[in-house]
Amino acid sequence: MKNRVMHTAGAQETIALGQQLGSLAQAGMVFLLEGDLGAGKTTLTQGIARGLGVSRTVKSPTFNLLKIYEDGRMPLYHMDAYRLEGVNQDLGFDELLDGDGLSVIEWPQFVPALIPEEYLKITITLAAEDERDLLFEAVGQVYEQLLEELK
Ligand SMILES: Nc1ncnc2c1ncn2[C@@H]1O[C@H](COP(=O)(O)OP(=O)(O)OP(=O)(O)O)[C@@H](O)[C@H]1O
Numbered sequence: 001m002k003n004r005v006m007h008t009a010g011a012q013e014t015i016a017l018g019q020q021l022g023s024l025a026q027a028g029m030v031f032l033l034e035g036d037l038g039a040g041k042t043t044l045t046q047g048i049a050r051g052l053g054v055s056r057t058v059k060s061p062t063f064n065l066l067k068i069y070e071d072g073r074m075p076l077y078h079m080d081a082y083r084l085e086g087v088n089q090d091l092g093f094d095e096l097l098d099g100d101g102l103s104v105i106e107w108p109q110f111v112p113a114l115i116p117e118e119y120l121k122i123t124i125t126l127a128a129e130d131e132r133d134l135l136f137e138a139v140g141q142v143y144e145q146l147l148e149e150l151k
Pocket residue numbers: 008009010011012013014035036037038039040041042043044060080106129130131132
């Protein structure tokens with residue numbers, strides 16, 4: 001399965017979906033999270049972190065660009081590229097993202113050089129005040145497999 005659409009009613013459902021993603025994630029995977037401000041990218045990441053067993057609270061890394069959570073079953077690299085719009089510089093993050101953890105990138109369109117050949121892209125759109133549509137696009141066999149396993 002290459003594409004899939006899911007719907008959530010309330011942040012808790014998005015967190016639960018993220019938790020499944022975190023449980024299914026394998027080391028080296030990259031998840032790209034697209035969607036407007038307030039769409040729910042960080043909320044989904046909170047669930048992903050929980051699914052990895054991270055116990056620290058995941059907050060928006062906007063002022064840090066990258067936050068690393070190392071207390072789960074693998075490192076979580078949470079990047080928010082929002083402030084990198086128009087900054088076409090090698091920030092040296094690519095080595096990190098190739099590593100042994102799970103990379104979750106908010107606003108990936110602002111760091112095109114970091115996007116690997118294979119990834120799972122999740123585009124979140126507002127359906128109603130507390131409802132979101134999540135479009136999953138899997139590029140690569142491992143991500144297609146992951147999409148099959150999502151309940
Ligand atoms: N179904 C839902 N899924 C996710 N978040 C929801 C949902 N319903 C309401 N919300 C609320 O929407 C907000 C989403 O904020 P969040 O910080 O996750 O967005 P974001 O996409 O990361 O934004 P930014 O681009 O500013 O980083 C939260 O306040 C959350 O509680």
